[in-house]
Amino acid sequence: MVATSRASGTTDTLEALAASREVLVTCGSGGVGKTTTAAAIAAMAAVHLGGKVLVVTVDPARRLATAMGIERFGNAETPIPPEAFAAVGVEPRGELSAAMLDTKASWDDLVARHAPDAATRDAILANPLYENISGRFVQSHDYIAMERLYDIHSSGRYDLIVVDTPPTRNAIDFLAAPERMADFFSSRLLRWLTAPYQSRVFTVASKPFMNVADRILGSQFLADIAEFFMLFQTMHDGFVERARAVQALLSERRTSFVVVSTLEAAPVAETTYFIDALADDQLHLGAIVLNKVLPAYLRSTNATHAARALTDRAEELAPGLGDVTEGLDAGPDDIARVLHEVADRFLDFQVVAKREAELRKDLADHADALATVPYLSDDIGDLGGLLEMGGHIWR
Amino acid sequence: MSQKTADPVELLDRRLLFVTGKGGVGKTTVAAGLALRAASMGKRTLVGEIDAKGDLATFLEVGPLAFEERRVQENLYAMCMQTEESLKEYLRLQLKVPLLARIGPLARTFDFVASAAPGVKEILTVGKFCYEVRERNYDLVVVDASASGHVVSQLAAPQAINELVQVGLVRNQTTWMLDILGDPSLTGAVIVATPQEMPVTETIELRDRLAAETDVEIAAIVVNRVLPELFTDSEEAIFERFATDEGTAALADALDDSVTPLFDGARLAVTLRRTQARHLARLRRELDDSVGVLYLPELFTRAHGVRVTRLVADALGEELD
Numbered sequence: 001m002v003a004t005s006r007a008s009g010t011t012d013t014l015e016a017l018a019a020s021r022e023v024l025v026t027c028g029s030g031g032v033g034k035t036t037t038a039a040a041i042a043a044m045a046a047v048h049l050g051g052k053v054l055v056v057t058v059d060p061a062r063r064l065a066t067a068m069g070i071e072r073f074g075n076a077e078t079p080i081p082p083e084a085f086a087a088v089g090v091e092p093r094g095e096l097s098a099a100m101l102d103t104k105a106s107w108d109d110l111v112a113r114h115a116p117d118a119a120t121r122d123a124i125l126a127n128p129l130y131e132n133i134s135g136r137f138v139q140s141h142d143y144i145a146m147e148r149l150y151d152i153h154s155s156g157r158y159d160l161i162v163v164d165t166p167p168t169r170n171a172i173d174f175l176a177a178p179e180r181m182a183d184f185f186s187s188r189l190l191r192w193l194t195a196p197y198q199s200r201v202f203t204v205a206s207k208p209f210m211n212v213a214d215r216i217l218g219s220q221f222l223a224d225i226a227e228f229f230m231l232f233q234t235m236h237d238g239f240v241e242r243a244r245a246v247q248a249l250l251s252e253r254r255t256s257f258v259v260v261s262t263l264e265a266a267p268v269a270e271t272t273y274f275i276d277a278l279a280d281d282q283l284h285l286g287a288i289v290l291n292k293v294l295p296a297y298l299r300s301t302n303a304t305h306a307a308r309a310l311t312d313r314a315e316e317l318a319p320g321l322g323d324v325t326e327g328l329d330a331g332p333d334d335i336a337r338v339l340h341e342v343a344d345r346f347l348d349f350q351v352v353a354k355r356e357a358e359l360r361k362d363l364a365d366h367a368d369a370l371a372t373v374p375y376l377s378d379d380i381g382d383l384g385g386l387l388e389m390g391g392h393i394w395r
Numbered sequence: 396m397s398q399k400t401a402d403p404v405e406l407l408d409r410r411l412l413f414v415t416g417k418g419g420v421g422k423t424t425v426a427a428g429l430a431l432r433a434a435s436m437g438k439r440t441l442v443g444e445i446d447a448k449g450d451l452a453t454f455l456e457v458g459p460l461a462f463e464e465r466r467v468q469e470n471l472y473a474m475c476m477q478t479e480e481s482l483k484e485y486l487r488l489q490l491k492v493p494l495l496a497r498i499g500p501l502a503r504t505f506d507f508v509a510s511a512a513p514g515v516k517e518i519l520t521v522g523k524f525c526y527e528v529r530e531r532n533y534d535l536v537v538v539d540a541s542a543s544g545h546v547v548s549q550l551a552a553p554q555a556i557n558e559l560v561q562v563g564l565v566r567n568q569t570t571w572m573l574d575i576l577g578d579p580s581l582t583g584a585v586i587v588a589t590p591q592e593m594p595v596t597e598t599i600e601l602r603d604r605l606a607a608e609t610d611v612e613i614a615a616i617v618v619n620r621v622l623p624e625l626f627t628d629s630e631e632a633i634f635e636r637f638a639t640d641e642g643t644a645a646l647a648d649a650l651d652d653s654v655t656p657l658f659d660g661a662r663l664a665v666t667l668r669r670t671q672a673r674h675l676a677r678l679r680r681e682l683d684d685s686v687g688v689l690y691l692p693e694l695f696t697r698a699h700g701v702r703v704t705r706l707v708a709d710a711l712g713e714e715l716d
Binding site: 029030031032128129224262264265266267269270294295297298300302303305306307309310313317320321323324325328329330334335337338339341342343345346348349350351352354355375 | 417418419420423448450453542559593594625626629630632633634636637641642645646649650652653654656657658659660661663664667695696697699
């Protein structure tokens with residue numbers, strides 16, 4: 001069941017949404033064009049609304065960088081040169097920058113910021129567990145994405161920040177991430193785990209746990225874990241406070257979520273789930289963007305009749321259509337085969353287009369704005385392509 | 396790190412297949428299709444979903460799946476990964492940890508343990524499937540694994556833990572897991588792609604990362620949703636004539652009905668197919684015959700669920716024969 005989250009009703013286009021928010025977060029399942037949508041919204045905002053706009057992506061999307069007229073962009077915010085806009089005949093009213101989320105680099109920044117002194121910082125950065133947590137394992141990406149967003153937002157350098165979220169299958173993980181981080185650092189087990197290293201006397205409560213943990217993990221590894229968390233505890237207060245602030249930014253009215261989907265069963269199911277999750281957390285769903293939607297003429301019932309008639313009568317009609325293929329080495333059989341193919345393919349695609357229309361019904365009315373991007377024949381290759389896509393969803 | 400076998404192992408003769416690929420390309424469909432195909436060949440097959448999103452249950456049209464596997468049809472069993480359940484089973488079967496400790500702090504604070512000791516979650520996930528292979532409970536275990544980015548972390552976790560943990564029971568556990576994962580006669584990864592730019596690019600990157608960071612060999616690339624070739628060159632010339640205003644008008648006259656949307660639709664199909672052909676060519680060039688490629692056609696069906704899985708299983712069967 002999908003909850004309706006038409007809270008404000010004040011914005012009904014992406015343009016109005018982008019003009020009234022400071023942060024837009026795009027989310028949705030993998031492969032639906034989330035990153036491209038984020039970039040297109042940011043580019044449209046820079047061109048039409050003006051101000052300073054930043055798009056933060058999670059993918060090392062080389063092609064997207066090229067599309068935006070820069071060689072590559074990394075963890076640092078990289079301005080898109082005015083020439084890139086000029087090349088596609090556009091003079092933007094504002095400025096566009098892009099940054100990528102480099103998880104490892106962002107974690108390092110975070111540690112550097114919160115560590116009480118240089119020695120603690122270096123000890124954390126050198127800890128083998130830290131390397132694993134920050135670089136290798138999955139959940140840390142969720143938190144750091146939101147943390148990075150907060151960091152950039154509170155710098156006050158941008159009027160609008162569009163953030164592309166990690167392709168988490170469990171889509172709300174990253175929303176809960178700040179809270180989970182705070183819980184994590186306040187947890188009793190963390191104290192248990194570090195207790196034997198902080199005092200010579202095991203507490204009664206932690207002893208059985210340590211016995212089991214030692215058998216399973218070995219004492220050296222336990223020591224590494226303990227060192228890591230003892231070091232991390234020195235950053236506890238700053239960290240928890242920070243996680244709460246990140247959470248607050250996400251729930252404020254200056255932040256809206258844009259859910260991106262294609263009209264296929266699995267992404268739509270994920271989108272429905274996401275709509276509910278946002279409503280549960282009282283986060284604002286500003287728009288749903290439907291990507292790669294087949295054109296409406298494919299659903300025409302009249303055309304269905306024509307296609308069926310053509311299938312039935314192709315052989316009968318072909319001999320009378322020789323004029324059309326004059327000069328080609330084409331007999332009636334060849335013509336009939338081509339006409340069959342045309343009719344059959346139409347009916348094939350009609351099945352898909354009708355399936356899409358059904359799924360679309362499930363998603364209508366859940367956001368202030370519902371925007372549709374038609375099936376563009378190729379991937380977007382330059383800023384012009386991004387703006388063309390943006391043009392479909394903007395108003 | 397992956398080693399090439401002189402004699403390539405038939406895909407379904409391996410014991411453990413991790414099906415992965417970029418999000419949205421049809422991993423679950425292909426995993427379910429492979430499992431269904433294997434089961435219909437008489438292999439006792441387990442198919443497991445790693446991300447408990449419930450897609451696998453949809454594609455098999457069975458109720459919600461649990462950690463405890465259930466029989467779906469003859470020779471086919473399905474389950475979904477729940478790391479907490481896996482931890483309990485692991486502690487019980489592998490580490491022989493007494494019941495008292497299992498219901499103590501460890502179980503209560505599972506989330507903490509999983510976060511505190513990085514890789515635990517990944518190990519429990521991959522370990523469960525390795526365990527089923529080691530115990531020879533099934534002829535084939537098909538894993539609907541995580542998407543590109545995460546699957547490398549999961550498959551690399553035993554190695555990472557092996558390096559971090561020098562002694563203890565966990566170390567012993569990762570050693571036998573690595574033996575299974577690194578044996579190409581037992582284990583293989585199946586990368587699912589679609590003939591589009593980003594899925595092809597991610598497939599190439601994933602192949603490189605799997606080779607560099609894990610011991611798991613790539614068993615096959617499955618290209619899903621390939622559009623049919625519409626016309627031969629001479630047919631295309633005919634099509635182009637009919638697609639002109641005069642051609643369409645002549646046909647509309649003869650049929651006494653408008654055919655413009657039909658030709659627009661065919662034009663769209665031709666364009667999409669051409670774009671796909673370009674990406675397919677790039678994929679073949681990059682792979683350079685180093686790994687087998689299976690092609691699955693776009694299914695123009697109004698069905699979803701088990702009907703689609705059946706169609707995919709049949710198409711896979713044809714490709715594998």
